[in-house]
Amino acid sequence: MRTYWVETYGCQMNKAESEALIRDLEEAGWGRASAPEEADVVVLNTCTVRQTAEERIAGRLGYYRYLKKHGRFILVLMGCMAERMKEEVLEAFPHVDVVVGTFQKNSFVRLLRERAEDLTLLQQLLLTEEDEYSFEKLHHSGLGFKAFVPIMHGCNNFCSYCIVPYVRGREISRRPSEIFEEIEALLEKGVREITLLGQNVNSYRFTWEGKEMRFAGLLREIVHRFPELPWLRFLTSHPKDLSEELIEVMSASSSICKHLHLPVQHGSNRILGAMNRRYTREHYLNLVERIRTAMPGIALTTDILVGFPGETEEDLELTLDLMRRVRFADAYTYYYNPRKGTRAYEWGDPIPLEVKKERLGRVIRLQRELSLEWKQRKIGRMVDVLVEEVSRKREDEVLARTEQDEMVVFPAPPERIGRFAHVQLVSLEGNTFRAKEVIRCLGDSSSR
Ligand code: SAM
Ligand code: SF4
Ligand code: F3S
Numbered sequence: 001m002r003t004y005w006v007e008t009y010g011c012q013m014n015k016a017e018s019e020a021l022i023r024d025l026e027e028a029g030w031g032r033a034s035a036p037e038e039a040d041v042v043v044l045n046t047c048t049v050r051q052t053a054e055e056r057i058a059g060r061l062g063y064y065r066y067l068k069k070h071g072r073f074i075l076v077l078m079g080c081m082a083e084r085m086k087e088e089v090l091e092a093f094p095h096v097d098v099v100v101g102t103f104q105k106n107s108f109v110r111l112l113r114e115r116a117e118d119l120t121l122l123q124q125l126l127l128t129e130e131d132e133y134s135f136e137k138l139h140h141s142g143l144g145f146k147a148f149v150p151i152m153h154g155c156n157n158f159c160s161y162c163i164v165p166y167v168r169g170r171e172i173s174r175r176p177s178e179i180f181e182e183i184e185a186l187l188e189k190g191v192r193e194i195t196l197l198g199q200n201v202n203s204y205r206f207t208w209e210g211k212e213m214r215f216a217g218l219l220r221e222i223v224h225r226f227p228e229l230p231w232l233r234f235l236t237s238h239p240k241d242l243s244e245e246l247i248e249v250m251s252a253s254s255s256i257c258k259h260l261h262l263p264v265q266h267g268s269n270r271i272l273g274a275m276n277r278r279y280t281r282e283h284y285l286n287l288v289e290r291i292r293t294a295m296p297g298i299a300l301t302t303d304i305l306v307g308f309p310g311e312t313e314e315d316l317e318l319t320l321d322l323m324r325r326v327r328f329a330d331a332y333t334y335y336y337n338p339r340k341g342t343r344a345y346e347w348g349d350p351i352p353l354e355v356k357k358e359r360l361g362r363v364i365r366l367q368r369e370l371s372l373e374w375k376q377r378k379i380g381r382m383v384d385v386l387v388e389e390v391s392r393k394r395e396d397e398v399l400a401r402t403e404q405d406e407m408v409v410f411p412a413p414p415e416r417i418g419r420f421a422h423v424q425l426v427s428l429e430g431n432t433f434r435a436k437e438v439i440r441c442l443g444d445s446s447s448r
């Protein structure tokens with residue numbers, strides 16, 4: 001039996017695409033290798049959003065150069081870094097056998113099926129056949145009770161710092177009937193939580209036979225068709241495309257998790273303009289107010305990018321001020337990395353690394369305070385959680401997540417994995433709540 005080893009870097013879209021690849025390979029009779037050096041094919045599904053992501057992958061490729069001396073595997077570089085570098089990959093990393101960009105993933109699986117008899121023929125191969133991006137039918141390898149469902153792909157926004165539109169192409173939305181079919185198949189497999197994915201998930205728009213479906217309509221339809229789906233999430237929303245209708249649909253549905261990841265990137269209008277984000281801090285703050293009025297307990301999380309060319313101390317203060325006003329539950333924070341090919345690349349990287357790091361440090365410290373404050377307010381509350389795994393620290397405890405994506409540990413046996421529990425949050429240990437299970441009272445609205 002042919003065997004594979006797949007490593008995934010980057011965002012959830014990459015994770016979903018790796019799962020789809022694994023599924024395709026298993027359907028073609030391949031099995032998972034016990035270690036990379038045992039595999040026939042090793043795939044690195046890569047990310048290029050920041051230089052640091054690429055450096056990690058380059059380090060990993062160094063390790064594979066060493067392993068290749070002992071193994072007989074075909075090494076495949078797939079995904080966004082492969083798409084950005086194309087033929088450069090074969091020059092920079094001559095031990096890579098096959099380069100598969102964003103649009104050639106389907107051809108790659110076809111190729112593996114056709115050449116399965118003699119994989120050694122796949123050497124120094126750059127897949128250039130310009131496939132159009134197409135969604136796989138299923139993006140779940142069959143294991144686990146959580147799944148990602150890509151519903152749109154690519155990005156039209158061209159934020160001036162971001163490489164994604166260049167490596168993922170223009171936005172395309174997936175046909176609603178295919179989305180419903182995938183959700184149905186996942187529910188049959190016992191999946192309890194589905195996350196709809198897109199680089200700008202809320203600009204979803206599919207037109208057919210004179211009809212049009214937008215994101216809020218799609219969510220409404222999913223909730224209506226699949227009342228048995230306990231938790232529905234979506235990632236990532238762009239503040240300029242978040243409609244009033246979406247807020248209404250979210251607040252009206254008990255299965256749509258009350259957690260919204262809404263990257264703000266910056267708190268200064270001057271920098272937001274230079275970033276080409278196409279909203280102002282006032283728009284963002286107003287949007288947050290409307291969301292919180294409709295859903296008072298909602299957890300808002302964000303991405304913040306500091307050290308963009310031209311950022312001053314005052315601009316940074318405006319970002320800290322916006323963070324304090326919104327009181328984000330959590331944030332992914334980055335300092336600016338110039339990406340060749342983007343508009344901002346032409347403006348250089350004028351802010352010294354130490355200054356970028358110092359500013360990032362201030363953002364991280366503030367966010368830690370805000371996250372702690374957000375969590376401390378929840379102590380004593382009863383919440384539903386979905387059990388994910390046995391706790392790494394204690395075998396008689398499980399790790400679970402709340403609707404707001406917070407980690408919770410409580411005593412329970414491993415058989416509870418994949419099931420919901422009703423717990424009381426008792427205390428905090430670092431980022432994780434400690435909880436105790438409680439028996440649901442009559443009249444408790446949740447029925448999970
Ligand atoms: N589509 C999402 C949005 O609109 O916010 C973000 C997708 S991007 C893959 C994830 C995050 O990476 C961005 O929100 C941004 O904060 C960060 N990022 C993108 N380009 C970057 C760069 N050149 N340097 C540092 N961080 C970057
Ligand atoms: Fe990148 Fe902006 Fe598109 Fe997000 S919206 S993927 S940050 S260009
Ligand atoms: Fe990275 Fe590509 Fe995702 S660049 S963040 S893997 S879309």
